[in-house]
Amino acid sequence: MKRHTPEEIVRKLQQADAMKAEKKTTSDICRELGVSEGTYHSWRREYRGLQIDQAKRLKELEKENARLKKLVADQALDMSILKEVASGNL
Secondary structure (H helix, E strand, O other), X not given: OOOOOHHHHHHHHHHHHHHHHOOOOHHHHHHHXXXXXXXXXXXXXXXXXXXXXXXXXHHHHHHHHHHHHHHHHHHHHHHHHXXXXXXXXX
16 A cells, blocks of 8 residues: 655645546546545545645644644653552552
8 A cells, every 4th residue: 555645645636636627537537546536535635725835734733743642641641640659549
């Protein structure tokens, strides 16, 4: 399975828009882009209207958000453990 960068996805969606203007079907577009229809539709939902630099920034922010969520979860676990130790329940 190939992972596409946000830039590649936006370029492929731009190509798809051009093909749609040529009255090509979604099946034909997906075949030419080399992706499944499900992938194509999920890309459309996620990247609709974004420029290449915006898509790249979106992915960077999503990655940073996931990192921060993990950090908060780890800190909450540490706090819970410290409360247990402080109360003498361990």
